[in-house]
Amino acid sequence: MKTVRMPLPGISLGCDYNPEQWSPDVWREDAALMRQAGVDLVAVNIFGWSNLEPSPGEYRFDDLDEVVELMHAHGIRVNLGTGTSSPPPWLTTLHPEVLPVTADGTVRFPGGRQAWCPSSPVFRKRALDLVERVAQRYGGHPAVALWHVSNELGCHNALCYCETSAEAFRTWLRGRYREIETLNEAWGTSFWSQRYSDWSEIRVPRLALSLRNPAQLVDFQRFSSDELLDHYRAEAAILRRSSEKPVTTNFMVTAHIRNLDYWSWAPEMDVIANDHYLDHRLGDPVAELSFAADLTRGLAGGRPWMLMEQAAGAVNWQPHNLTKAPGEMIRNSLTHVARGADSICFFQWRASAQGAEKFHSAMLPHAGTDTVAWREVLKLSDILDRIAEVAGTEVESEAALLFSWESWWSAEGEARPSQAVTYLDQVHASHRALRSLGVTTDVIAPGTDLSRYKLVVVPGLYMVSDADAQAIADYVAGGGHVVVTFFSGIVDERDRIRLGGYPGAFRDVLGVLAEEFAPLLPGVTVELSDGSAGSLWTERLRVTTATGIAHYVDGPLPGVPAITRNRHGEGVAWYVATATDMTGLLREAATTAGIGSRETADDVEVVRRGAYLFVINHGAEPVEYPATGEDLVTGKHSDGSVTVEGGGVAVIREERK
Template identity: 85%
Template sequence: MKTVRMPVPGVSLGCDYNPEQWSPDVWREDAALMRKAGVDLVAVNIFGWSNLEPSPGEYRFDDLDEVIELLHAHGIRVNLGTGTASPPPWLTTLYPAVLPAAADGTVRFAGGRQAWCPSSAVFRDRALDLVGRVARRYGNHPALALWHVSNELGCHNALCYCESSAEAFRNWLRSRYRKIETLNEAWGTSFWSQRYGDWSEIQVPRLALSLRNPAQLVDFQRFSSDELLGYYRAEAEILRKHSAAPVTTNFMVTAHIRNLDYWSWAPEMDVIANDHYLDHRLGDPVAELSFAADLTRGLAGGRPWMLMEQAAGAVNWQPHNLTKAPGEMIRNSLTHVARGADSVCFFQWRASAQGAEKFHSALLPHAGTDTVAWREVLKLSQTLDRIGEVAGTEVEADVALLFSWESWWSAEGEARPSQAVGYLDQVHASHRALRELGVTTDVIAPGADLSGYKLVVVPCLHMVSDTDAQAIADYVADGGHVLVTFFSGIVDERDRVRLGGYPGAFREVLGVLAEEFAPLLPGVEVELSNGATGTLWTERLRTTTASEVATFTTGPMAGIPAITRNRHGSGTAWYVATNTDLSSLLHEVTTTAGLTPRTSNTNLEVVRRSGDGRGYLFVLNHGTDPVEIPAHGHDLVTDRPVNGRIRVEGGGVAVVREEAP
């Protein structure tokens, strides 16, 4: 396993800083306040291109030189951006073909950020020239702790439909399929007279008058992820040529970004870094935070990772931007740490006075230091210092949840049985039910090693290869336990339906066969024989070797199995054929798998990190009432001994260094 190269020892506190928005007098004030706040790591030059190269070929590094030296003088390490996140206006003025095109074929203009096509040769040439200059100038600077390639790659421009992208897509397809006949077979182009006779006939899947080819759409997603990964590699290659500092970029493992397959990106990073913001458009944003942290740890191969960005308070881009209550920022931060983060960073240091993000919160708010927000920052810094010894340990998990960006793309295609059924909804529901039981979950890729887990949960793995499906079947046959939810196993990696009945690839291991899907209208509920209710989905299911756990008692499938259990080899496989609350079922499944839930309090998170003979119990109380759980050792947060039980007040946190009683 590749060694993780964390930029700063301990559990570090960091932030983004945009000095180009402020005067040199403010820089000096900020450096002093950063030191007071215990900031360890500062990201600079993220959006610096127009300052470093104000006109073509004219480079000015004086301001960046001064800022880096100022941070260094205050003992603060630098997370140095390459400055390429958004092109300067002169670039798109001189070369308008750099601009990206939307799915309707219309050009998207400058004025925001990421106004560039990932396949633009002109953009790449000019951007890499800048990267080389930055790398040569700062590659050996003693303040340099980490290289930050671009910023949130693909946040806005992952899918480009311009002619440059079309030509790059054709080249990608030639490499993937070699022969046009192979592509026709993979895409099923005999449907609707779509058969191609030459590569030049293929276009990017711009908006059409009807539904588009679903296999082409999935391949375009794959291509787009690969195209941006290729760009990352080009920047990283230059940085590594001139510097020994670790290289990364900030992922966006979050509920509203889905265009990049980070399983393919992760091996290219020296350290995995993620940006995460509470999303109040979701029913349970704190549960989604925990899921995102577990998925980020999965991308890190179970090793420590960085939270590159989060908000100190409110963001500015949701319909309703809620601030954080006192204690919430610390609790959110320690949730990430509990689930593997060894660095906690924020966007940004000083709240902007102008621009699109002027109402986004920051460590230093508009109102200054005589504020609740600033005192929360100081308290967080002290807390991270107290728990610094947990750095380097790893999260303990006995359950795996399989997650696939390709399944997300495929399951939410244009033509599907129900537009009300979402891939991420099933993933979140499964993870949330396990979290509420106090069961820690590794979120891993299909095809990953399953042998160390007592239970594997497979939510809506709609697209799955033969090899990955067989790995799940082998795991169960060898004594493992698996739970699969509906709309799984339906298509292969070409997005072709597996014939013979649903759930396709998992029929044998689950011991069931569904003849047809029977989705429900939103708002319609059906009752199950175990007292639960189902929504959105039913199917005409029959058992082959499985036994019934619950049946539908109302609705179109009354009398039909809704939940089944099958003995396969030495293990057990469960299937859920409707959208239902999984809490009670997963309590039974985890118990059967030999797991003991740590809690039944849905507002409580209990997670353990360990390594090198050390163990740390994180207790995070998201509720308002105090809780007590068994523990013995020393609470690092309060610096108090724990003898048998620990009490955590409502909204509070504890990190117990475990010791034998």
């Protein structure tokens, strides 16, 4: 396992800084204020290309030199960007062929960001020329603590449908399948007369008059993720030739970005870094924050990671950009720390006066330092210093949840049993229920060793390989406990249906067989015999070796099992064949698996990280929780229980017997 290389000791506080937007007088003011705020790490040169190379081959480093030296003089370390995230106007003017093309064949113009095709050799060469210059100039500078490749790779341009991408896609496919007939078999091209006789006939899957080939769409997603990963590798290789400092890029583990398979990216990072913003388009954005933090920790192999970006208050890109209430930013930040983050950074330091993000919040708002936002920053900085000893410890988890980007891509194809059923909804529902029970959960990839976990939850794992399915069956047979939800095990990695009845790969371990799906219309519910309700989905299910523990009372399948339990070998497997509140079932599964309860009030989450117990109260009323030890936040000692005020956080160094 790769060694994590955190850029700084302790729990560092950082920010994204864009000095090119401000005058040198402001730089000096900012450096002094950063020092006051306890900022340890500053990301610069993220969008610096047009400043560093204002015309082809003409490089100007004077401004960046001054900023780096200014940070160094104030004892602030630098997270140095390669500057390649968006091309300068001269590049897209000289070489319009680098511009990305969307699925409808439209060329997307510059004027925003990431206006480049990931497969473009012209963009790659120009970008690497810049990286070489930056690496050589700053590779040995003592201020540099971390290298930041590009920025949020694939946020806007992950899927490009231009002719350059088409040729790169064909090359990728030849490497994957070797023979054209192997590809035909994998894609099922006998359907709709799609059989290929030569690689040159294959195109990128632009919009068609009808439904497109689902196996081709999944492979295009895989290819696109690999293309951007290859670009990351190319930049990282240059940096590593000139510097021994760790190299990373900022992931986007969040509800609205899905195009990169970060399980394949994670091994290439010296430290895992993630950007996360509360998404108020979701029903429970705080629960999603906890899920994203757990998934980021999974990508880090359970070891510490960085929160590279978050918002101090409101963002600017949602339909309704809600600000954070007093204390909310601190709770958000410490939730990330509780779930494994050893660095808390913000976009950005000073709120922009111009540009598309001028209404995005910052550590230093437009109104200056006499503000609630600034005082919250100072308070957070003080808390991070108080809890610095937490750094390097690992989160304790007895449960795991399997998550797959490939299942996300494939399960939400163009033609599926119900457009109302989405992969992430099932994932979030399962994780949210575990969180409400106080069960800390590792979010891991299919195929991960499961032996350390008492309970494994498998939500909506539509696409699964034979080997990964067998690993789950072996885990249960060996005494493990697993909960599987509907639309799981349906296809193999080629998106080919597993014949013989649903849930395909999991029929034997679950002891059930479904003859057909029976989705429900949105808004329609069915009553279950245990008093709960189901929605969105039912199945014509029968038990083989399982026992039905809840049945449909009404709806299209009265009397048919909706939730089952099966003894398989030494373990137990549950199946949930409808969308329902998972809390009761997961409480039963956790208890059966021997996981002790930490259940508390709905608005309170409890996480143990090493010897430290985090109790985060998102509610308005004080809560009491069993704990003995010192609260690092307040310095008070608790003997038997700790009281956490409404909106507060306790970090207890536990005295365990």
